[in-house]
Amino acid sequence: xxxxxAIRAAHPIARAVAGAGVELRRSGRHxxxxxxxxxDRTPSLVVYPESARWMCFSCDVGGDVIxxxxxxxGTAFRETAAMLAxxxxxxxxxxxxxxxxxxxxxRVPDDEAAAAIEEACSLYAEQYAxxxxxxxxxxxxxxxxxxxxxxxxGLAAGGLARRLxxxxxxxxxxxxxxxxxxxxxxxxxxxxxxxxxxxxxxxxLTARSLDGREPRYLNLRLPSPVLGLAxxxxxxxxxxxxxxxxxxxxxxxxxxxxxxxxxxTHVSRExxxxxxxxxxxxxALDADDAGRRASTRLRxxxxxxxxxxxxxxxxxxxxxxxxxxxxxxxxxxxLQQAHAREQESWMRQQDEGRRGRAA
Numbered sequence: 001x002x003x004x005x006a007i008r009a010a011h012p013i014a015r016a017v018a019g020a021g022v023e024l025r026r027s028g029r030h031x032x033x034x035x036x037x038x039x040d041r042t043p044s045l046v047v048y049p050e051s052a053r054w055m056c057f058s059c060d061v062g063g064d065v066i067x068x069x070x071x072x073x074g075t076a077f078r079e080t081a082a083m084l085a086x087x088x089x090x091x092x093x094x095x096x097x098x099x100x101x102x103x104x105x106x107r108v109p110d111d112e113a114a115a116a117i118e119e120a121c122s123l124y125a126e127q128y129a130x131x132x133x134x135x136x137x138x139x140x141x142x143x144x145x146x147x148x149x150x151x152x153x154g155l156a157a158g159g160l161a162r163r164l165x166x167x168x169x170x171x172x173x174x175x176x177x178x179x180x181x182x183x184x185x186x187x188x189x190x191x192x193x194x195x196x197x198x199x200x201x202x203x204x205l206t207a208r209s210l211d212g213r214e215p216r217y218l219n220l221r222l223p224s225p226v227l228g229l230a231x232x233x234x235x236x237x238x239x240x241x242x243x244x245x246x247x248x249x250x251x252x253x254x255x256x257x258x259x260x261x262x263x264x265t266h267v268s269r270e271x272x273x274x275x276x277x278x279x280x281x282x283x284a285l286d287a288d289d290a291g292r293r294a295s296t297r298l299r300x301x302x303x304x305x306x307x308x309x310x311x312x313x314x315x316x317x318x319x320x321x322x323x324x325x326x327x328x329x330x331x332x333x334x335l336q337q338a339h340a341r342e343q344e345s346w347m348r349q350q351d352e353g354r355r356g357r358a359a
Contacts, residue, residue: 076181076182077182077184115169151250197234206220245261245286248284284331
């Protein structure tokens with residue numbers, strides 16, 4: 001066993017992050033910098049020296065120094081802890097490849113990792129079905145049983161390493177993508193939301209804590225997708241409601257609306273290109289400053305196909321609306337009003353253009 005408190009004390013989080021090639025600057029009591037785990041252009045990585053934690057609000061992942069170094073090197077918890085324990089008091093552990101630019105996770109899982117993700121999703125769905133607490137939590141968020149079953153919602157309750165030992169290629173690919181930390185389920189005690197491909201197979205997982213512990217969400221060591229986007233495209237949707245968090249997206253699915261979630265406010269170039277395949281993208285992001293800024297950026301990037309949908313008064317996000325009896329009706333009213341405003345604006349522009357040509 002490792003003394004994790006001693007490891008954290010010997011490797012201050014700010015020093016470890018800076019040692020990985022991330023330039024940090026002070027912002028009040030915190031430090032901020034460009035996240036090395038995604039194509040970050042505006043600093044979204046926050047380091048908290050007092051609590052020895054870090055968080056990227058675009059990737060929606062975080063943790064302590066062991067989590068950070070493990071994610072940088074693609075190593076499991078035990079291997080990372082051993083490496084840090086061995087170097088206690090020495091120079092900061094460098095980024096992989098002798099301090100070359102931080103290594104980004106593979107864009108897609110290889111075949112072995114993909115099999116491990118699918119196996120984990122199946123196990124967690126079985127454990128969810130047996131857990132009254134987990135089902136009650138999800139239903140309390142406005143997600144009905146049919147939707148949870150269709151989207152393969154799960155509960156990580158342990159046993160993944162044991163299950164994978166009886167199936168080739170064993171547990172190692174699961175450790176590589178962050179499903180396992182040693183033999184421990186890295187997502188244990190969390191509600192698991194998978195991203196599914198056109199055939200319904202899990203290609204990525206995010207997991208939300210049930211007890212409010214931080215980080216609120218844990219993701220695999222793979223680039224975050226636009227959650228639900230593959231399914232919407234496979235269904236032939238021409239219009240899409242774009243939101244932020246996993247439970248916002250689940251709410252849209254429960255309301256039988258085509259939707260997808262950014263998992264933050266960052267949008268990659270690949271995601272923008274995929275969104276341009278839709279005739280209309282309704283932007284229903286959180287009702288806070290970050291959500292409004294992201295809506296403005298997306299409106300600029302997507303042009304006329306993007307329609308900003310202000311949430312009903314008092315609703316901070318779609319997930320909160322999902323728990324209200326009248327939430328669906330209130331959101332549909334907002335959606336219709338936003339669409340009508342967009343149509344009126346378009347007609348005014350056409351009229352002004354005709355008058356200008358006539359003059």
